[in-house]
Amino acid sequence: MLFEYAIVAGVLFGLFYSFLSIGLNLVFGVQRIVNLAHGDVIMIGGFASWELYYTYHLSPLISVLVVIPPAVLAGYVIYRLVAGPLSRAKDPEMLSLILFFGISQILEAIVTIVLGNNQRSLPSGAVISRPVQFLGQNYPGVWWIVAATSVPMIGLILLYLYKTKLGTATRAIMSDAVEAAAVGIDVRKVSAITFGVGLGITASVGAVAPFMLGGVDPSEGVNLTILAFAVIVIGSLGNIAGTVVGGVIFGLALELTQLYIPSWSSLIPYALLLLVLIVKPSGVLGRRLRSA
Amino acid sequence: MAGYMLEVEGVVKSFDGFKALNGVNLSVEKGEIVGLVGPNGCGKTTLVNVVSGIYRPDMGKICLDGKDITHMPTHKRVLHGINRTFQVPKPLSDMTVEENIDLAWHFGGKDNLARSSVLERTNLSETKYKVASMLTAAQQKRLDLARALATNPKVLFVDELGAGLSPSELSDIATMLKEIADTGVALVVVEHLLGFLESLTSRVVVLDAGKEIFEGRLKEAVKDERVIEVFLGG
Numbered sequence: 001m002l003f004e005y006a007i008v009a010g011v012l013f014g015l016f017y018s019f020l021s022i023g024l025n026l027v028f029g030v031q032r033i034v035n036l037a038h039g040d041v042i043m044i045g046g047f048a049s050w051e052l053y054y055t056y057h058l059s060p061l062i063s064v065l066v067v068i069p070p071a072v073l074a075g076y077v078i079y080r081l082v083a084g085p086l087s088r089a090k091d092p093e094m095l096s097l098i099l100f101f102g103i104s105q106i107l108e109a110i111v112t113i114v115l116g117n118n119q120r121s122l123p124s125g126a127v128i129s130r131p132v133q134f135l136g137q138n139y140p141g142v143w144w145i146v147a148a149t150s151v152p153m154i155g156l157i158l159l160y161l162y163k164t165k166l167g168t169a170t171r172a173i174m175s176d177a178v179e180a181a182a183v184g185i186d187v188r189k190v191s192a193i194t195f196g197v198g199l200g201i202t203a204s205v206g207a208v209a210p211f212m213l214g215g216v217d218p219s220e221g222v223n224l225t226i227l228a229f230a231v232i233v234i235g236s237l238g239n240i241a242g243t244v245v246g247g248v249i250f251g252l253a254l255e256l257t258q259l260y261i262p263s264w265s266s267l268i269p270y271a272l273l274l275l276v277l278i279v280k281p282s283g284v285l286g287r288r289l290r291s292a
Numbered sequence: 293m294a295g296y297m298l299e300v301e302g303v304v305k306s307f308d309g310f311k312a313l314n315g316v317n318l319s320v321e322k323g324e325i326v327g328l329v330g331p332n333g334c335g336k337t338t339l340v341n342v343v344s345g346i347y348r349p350d351m352g353k354i355c356l357d358g359k360d361i362t363h364m365p366t367h368k369r370v371l372h373g374i375n376r377t378f379q380v381p382k383p384l385s386d387m388t389v390e391e392n393i394d395l396a397w398h399f400g401g402k403d404n405l406a407r408s409s410v411l412e413r414t415n416l417s418e419t420k421y422k423v424a425s426m427l428t429a430a431q432q433k434r435l436d437l438a439r440a441l442a443t444n445p446k447v448l449f450v451d452e453l454g455a456g457l458s459p460s461e462l463s464d465i466a467t468m469l470k471e472i473a474d475t476g477v478a479l480v481v482v483e484h485l486l487g488f489l490e491s492l493t494s495r496v497v498v499l500d501a502g503k504e505i506f507e508g509r510l511k512e513a514v515k516d517e518r519v520i521e522v523f524l525g526g
């Protein structure tokens with residue numbers, strides 16, 4: 001029975017982890033930008049959701065959408081500011097690491113100054129307070145709601161990538177930026193939009209993340225960035241569909257370890273990450289994308 | 293100098309002090325096929341990259357159809373009518389041949405004639421619905437050519453399209469390129485295969501150390517002392 005519980009919880013959390021990581025993978029896939037401020041964007045989405053809930057009584061399920069436009073805009077502007085230096089750099093990936101490490105620190109500091117260094121939580125009653133029974137087990141209803149929100153949000157990203165001309169241009173850049181330019185695609189503009197979309201979906205997951213993480217606090221960014229990294233490396237860097245596989249594998253590994261060897265639970269997902277890197281460095285769904 | 297579709301004047305491009313292009317000049321007329329030859333590392337592909345906008349020149353000027361495009365980004369050059377093929381083509385591997393061409397047509401072309409005829413002109417009609425990653429190397433090179441043609445170029449650089457192809461494939465490519473030039477496209481063909489160039493070009497430009505050292509018919513080029521020295525390492 002407990003095993004089934006861990007499997008179901010693993011899948012629910014896995015979908016949430018996929019939602020949490022997909023923006024990082026999108027941004028990396030397009031311009032090889034390692035966005036170390038990824039977790040801080042989630043954190044800011046969390047505080048925005050908290051503020052909207054307590055000040056305007058807005059359901060976090062609506063905040064999931066409300067936080068997207070300002071994040072897209074912020075992403076677009078940030079990209080335009082850093083794209084020049086990055087494109088001139090000899091090693092853009094390394095420079096992006098340093099740049100976004102700085103941005104991450106600044107965001108964390110600003111939020112701490114403005115809101116203080118306290119954890120804040122959203123009551124599950126903001127969405128659903130009763131538990132959901134499934135296969136004879138009770139689960140917090142909010143887990144199901146967040147998992148059910150993750151699926152269409154990931155779907156939106158996939159629709160954007162595979163069903164719109166802009167998304168096709170994005171995939172062309174992921175495949176090869178030089179060839180994409182030779183097709184007539186404005187690589188810098190499309191990359192800026194994609195960076196915006198990546199930040200938008202990341203702020204969006206932040207709006208419901210407090211339900212799954214127990215709250216939101218200004219210093220959570222680093223851990224969330226590392227978690228998202230583990231998920232996209234397990235799935236496959238630069239492969240968007242791989243994020244879903246990576247998220248579910250990560251979720252299952254975490255829940256099963258918590259069940260059988262709880263003291264190891266903070267270690268196993270990262271051991272899994274190392275295992276993937278050693279056995280299949282391109283990720284579970286990996287192709288050659290990583291070497292590009 | 294009216295009449296030239298493409299004019300490259302005194303272009304210099306250095307990488308960490310190494311002058312890959314050292315004041316190179318190149319002019320191509322409408323409908324003309326010019327061969328670009330030279331030993332490895334002489335700057336042929338760098339020139340293609342500078343003209344197509346991947347690199348910005350340190351000095352010099354590039355004009356397309358009388359318009360200065362020296363500082364234009366790649367995608368705008370495509371819209372103005374310059375395109376090129378790649379030595380190692382990288383089509384969108386999970387899309388079909390037709391989808392790849394549609395993408396180029398949508399972003400870089402919008403000329404209906406170009407869209408409907410490129411598959412035939414590049415002999416890819418039968419592979420229309422094939423996923424690009426399933427194509428042979430020769431087919432991928434033709435798809436790259438089709439991708440460039442779909443953007444309706446006025447000037448087209450063909451970078452080592454013939455490398456690794458069989459004699460019959462080469463003669464197909466030669467016919468294909470002649471037909472493209474006949475539609476008024478100015479073609480610059482970068483190639484090591486001299487026989488292939490002889491059948492195709494009206495003149496060749498020989499590059500060495502980032503500068504042209506000979507311009508004229510290939511037959512005369514092979515008799516030119518400087519050219520012989522460069523190729524045989526005399």
